[in-house]
Amino acid sequence: MNTETQTTEDSKMWTARLRNSWQRNLPIDKLLPDxxxxxxxxxxxxxxxxxxxALVDIVISGxxxxxxxxxxxxxxxxxxxxxxxxxxxVQLFFVFMVVHLWGKFWMAAWRGRRTATWITxxxxxxxxxxxxxxxxxxQTNFDSQWIAFEAKDGFNAVGVGAFxxxxxxxxxxxxxxxxxxxxxxxxxxxxxxxxxxxxxxxxIDAQPEIEVV
Amino acid sequence: MKTQxxxxxxxxxxxxxxxxxxxxxxxxxxxxxxxxxxxxxLSLAFSSPDDKQLTFRxxxxxxxxxxxxxxxxxxxxxxxxxxxxxxYNSASDGLNIGPLxxxxxxxVTHPVDIPNDLVITPLTLSVLSAKENWALATWKSATAVQQxxxxxxxxxxxxxxxxxxxxxxxxxxxxVPVLAKALTHIAAKGSLDALLLAGxxxxxxDNTKQILFxxxxxxxxxxxxxxxxxxxxxxxMNETGRYPGQAWLWLxxxxxxxxxxxxxxxxxxxxxxxxxxxxxxxxLTSGLLFAPLIPGLRSIPRVIPLHRKIWxxxxxxxxx
Amino acid sequence: xxxxAKYIHFNxxxxxxxxxxxxIVIMLALFAAAILLPFPGARxxxxxxxxxxx
Numbered sequence: 283m284n285t286e287t288q289t290t291e292d293s294k295m296w297t298a299r300l301r302n303s304w305q306r307n308l309p310i311d312k313l314l315p316d317x318x319x320x321x322x323x324x325x326x327x328x329x330x331x332x333x334x335x336a337l338v339d340i341v342i343s344g345x346x347x348x349x350x351x352x353x354x355x356x357x358x359x360x361x362x363x364x365x366x367x368x369x370x371x372v373q374l375f376f377v378f379m380v381v382h383l384w385g386k387f388w389m390a391a392w393r394g395r396r397t398a399t400w401i402t403x404x405x406x407x408x409x410x411x412x413x414x415x416x417x418x419x420x421q422t423n424f425d426s427q428w429i430a431f432e433a434k435d436g437f438n439a440v441g442v443g444a445f446x447x448x449x450x451x452x453x454x455x456x457x458x459x460x461x462x463x464x465x466x467x468x469x470x471x472x473x474x475x476x477x478x479x480x481x482x483x484x485x486i487d488a489q490p491e492i493e494v495v
Numbered sequence: 496m497k498t499q500x501x502x503x504x505x506x507x508x509x510x511x512x513x514x515x516x517x518x519x520x521x522x523x524x525x526x527x528x529x530x531x532x533x534x535x536x537l538s539l540a541f542s543s544p545d546d547k548q549l550t551f552r553x554x555x556x557x558x559x560x561x562x563x564x565x566x567x568x569x570x571x572x573x574x575x576x577x578x579x580x581x582x583y584n585s586a587s588d589g590l591n592i593g594p595l596x597x598x599x600x601x602x603v604t605h606p607v608d609i610p611n612d613l614v615i616t617p618l619t620l621s622v623l624s625a626k627e628n629w630a631l632a633t634w635k636s637a638t639a640v641q642q643x644x645x646x647x648x649x650x651x652x653x654x655x656x657x658x659x660x661x662x663x664x665x666x667x668x669x670x671v672p673v674l675a676k677a678l679t680h681i682a683a684k685g686s687l688d689a690l691l692l693a694g695x696x697x698x699x700x701d702n703t704k705q706i707l708f709x710x711x712x713x714x715x716x717x718x719x720x721x722x723x724x725x726x727x728x729x730x731x732m733n734e735t736g737r738y739p740g741q742a743w744l745w746l747x748x749x750x751x752x753x754x755x756x757x758x759x760x761x762x763x764x765x766x767x768x769x770x771x772x773x774x775x776x777x778x779l780t781s782g783l784l785f786a787p788l789i790p791g792l793r794s795i796p797r798v799i800p801l802h803r804k805i806w807x808x809x810x811x812x813x814x815x
Numbered sequence: 816x817x818x819x820a821k822y823i824h825f826n827x828x829x830x831x832x833x834x835x836x837x838x839i840v841i842m843l844a845l846f847a848a849a850i851l852l853p854f855p856g857a858r859x860x861x862x863x864x865x866x867x868x869x
Contacts, residue, residue: 451702488806
């Protein structure tokens with residue numbers, strides 16, 4: 283337990299360097315603060331957390347659907363209800379995310395070295411679109427047949443269809459249930475940690491106070 | 496410049512101004528409860544869409560004439576799939592964006608031999624009558640040129656009869672009529688889906704052959720029209736029934752309705768619409784992704800100051 | 816809900832389903848409400864200020 287200044291050995295140790303960097307950038311009171319800047323006083327600020335909790339609901343309903351398999355909800359009314367939870371969860375997730383995106387744009391929230399926060403958020407948006415798209419493809423109903431039929435043309439047109447096959451439900455199912463949720467989860471964690479690290483961006487017209495000596 | 500850097504440093508620095516009390520865990524918990532309740536309410540009120548899957552059995556039973564005609568097209572190599580190009584075959588070069596032939600360059604990585612994979616193999620794997628077996632043997636022992644001649648002649652005759660094979664004029668069609676009839680029978684019985692999916696194997700998850708065959712006929716298309724899923728979008732922004740689709744894809748999906756992209760005859764992108772729209776989508780996505788780095792775009796929040804509303808109370812308290 | 820959706824045609828080539836239009840309108844309404852509606856506690860009296868210089 284080394285809480286003193288870094289020793290020479292520390293600077294060579296990967297573990298010590300990681301620990302010190304973590305303590306510097308994301309101390310526990312930044313991760314779990316109990317104050318926030320006075321300017322965080324608008325309903326627009328709740329849309330980030332609303333997006334997050336919608337994602338939690340999507341994952342929970344998705345896990346139930348995964349366990350029971352993709353055909354369950356066609357013949358079970360409980361299955362159809364869980365599918366509905368998943369469906370409306372996704373609708374709300376995107377509504378909240380888009381409003382959050384708009385808010386962050388009009389706040390120019392990338393200021394003050396927060397470019398990475400913006401970019402991780404946008405990549406998470408794109409990953410969400412991909413996840414949703416693959417989800418639509420594994421419905422095993424008419425909608426998924428139609429979407430597979432139409433979407434293959436777009437991907438084939440730019441050569442992507444050579445290795446990504448919307449009409450191969452096995453490939454798509456693994457991408458939707460394993461690959462993309464993992465990617466999205468990592469991006470979300472990165473995004474939230476960046477917000478915690480840099481704090482909420484100050485108002486556009488807020489100025490540094492000029493010290494009168 | 497000095498004030499700009501000072502402002503940037505200020506924005507990056509930890510906040511030292513006024514703060515207020517804030518319970519982050521409580522906020523997240525309340526948000527979770529509210530959103531979960533909302534989702535449950537929406538689910539109870541509206542349920543979710545689940546239009547039953549289409550099958551070859553349904554197609555062959557409700558529209559056998561069209562199924563038969565499509566089968567002939569697959570044998571003739573005149574169907575949309577037969578002329579698709581990569582990644583399924585080299586019948587065409589696919590779409591291009593100016594000098595970029597991405598579809599062609601990516602190659603035929605998912606080969607589908609249209610007449611054999613869609614028609615001949617399913618027939619070979621089925622129990623056929625003596626007459627049907629004879630027809631199959633005749634086809635297989637014929638040259639490729641002979642096969643194409645039989646099938647394309649018949650395809651033309653059917654087209655001339657407005658798609659109704661029963662009204663097609665007589666001619667030298669070889670074994671094609673018997674083969675088409677046999678496949679229609681097999682489809683109507685319900686075996687064709689599994690035959691196309693597994694093709695003699697135990698395991699398969701690849702529905703490509705089924706989708707290609709379906710897409711070549713009218714059954715899938717008519718169902719999409721009936722569900723209002725056409726409209727020159729991929730169907731990606733739409734949902735079956737009155738459910739919301741993917742409204743958040745509007746920035747991408749809208750291009751399919753814009754005149755230069757709308758259909759194959761639209762100038763200038765028409766037949767290459769899919770390729771151009773993908774590139775356009777890439778451009779728009781890059782714009783969104785790198786907005787903080789794009790001069791002009793990143794200044795919009797300053798020029799149109801909606802932030803004055805967002806931070807209204809702070810600005811008024813600080814007299815900014 | 817399982818009947819075909821109604822579409823609105825804006826002009827000869829632009830159309831959107833009513834359901835999707837509703838979702839878009841909701842997003843716009845939520846955004847407008849979020850930035851316009853007053854936030855409770857905005858005029859806070861209890862602000863602690865580390866090292867205030869006023």
